[in-house]
Amino acid sequence: MSDPEQIVKLLVSALIVAALIPAFMGISGPSGEVSFEPTLGNHTVDKTTREIPGSVNVEATTGNALYFDGSASVSSNAGSNMTNGSWTVCTLAQLDESADANATYSAFAHDNASVLIDYDHGKWAAYYDNGSADARATIDAPSPKDGLTPVCARYDESSEELVVSRDGQVSSPDVLDASPNTRNATFAWVGTLDEVRIIGEDVNNSTLTAYANDPVQPLSVNHLGRMMFDEGSGSTSTVYYDDGDANLYRTSWTGGVEGPNLKRGVDYQLFGDPFTVKVLSGSYLEGAPVVWVSWGSGLPLDIMDILGLLMALLLVVAFGNKIMEAM
Structure with a gap:
């Protein structure tokens, strides 16, 4: 041939x-x-x-997440009654390289800033005001710009103690006190947020560690809301364990935590x-x-x-x- x-x-x-x-x-x-x-x-x-x-x-x-440029925000009714008892809030947070490490930024705010997770001048801070008394717990934030940091705030209604955790490490508690800490204000976040969890109970330390080690994993807790920011496009994001979606204002999509x-x-x-x-x-x-x-x-x-x-x-x-x- x-x-x-x-x-x-x-x-x-x-x-x-x-x-x-x-x-x-x-x-x-x-x-x-x-x-x-x-x-x-x-x-x-x-x-x-x-x-x-x-x-x-x-x-x-x-593996998607949301980026906030200092003018962006997320609005949701998830966990609207979370402060009726004990509660826990967790989020993955990373400050942008352009953010001022000697400033204050709010990674989570609820009910007119009665519940806050802040980055505040080199520390992660949890704040809670129940209307008659408040508490504020802090823990060092050694590398807020080096990747997503798992940060949680936890309140125990029976002891009236508030703690904040970073990477599974739990702070000393602060007890509700009538002397105000005057932190009822939010400061726009500059950086990335992912895997927000609102939980209707004060979870134990091992659960905080589990979230820190693997923020994507299912947890056997009383979820009131979970925002995974997985969509990658659009102006809303599903809130799991809740009936409504979260509305996204001027946020942009970026890479977040990846699953196993x-x-x-x-x-x-x-x-x-x-x-x-x-x-x-x-x-x-x-x-x-x-x-x-x-x-x-x-x-x-x-x-x-x-x-x-x-x-x-x-x-x-x-x-x-x-x-x-x-x-």
């Missing part, structure tokens, strides 16, 4: 392979993304597949036709408020699926060669 004939033969084989790859891989479109609340069991996703799904990514968070690498067969399982995601009992996703599923073109996930696909493609090439030899 001459060289031109060989070239034509190879081109025809390549075209056959290219045309049949999507059929073997079960890809219905270039990409897509959905989310759902992960009650245990099967969740059918609007993605047509065969027995071998295309490349699929299952995540506990998208989830494992197929451990955290979730995939099934085809129709494409189905199953959250497995005892997995990282159990108890999470949302699961993100994205897909696109690419190789299947399992090595046996890959080997089967390669064998099928070899048969297609051999068949194409036979056709060309008969020409």
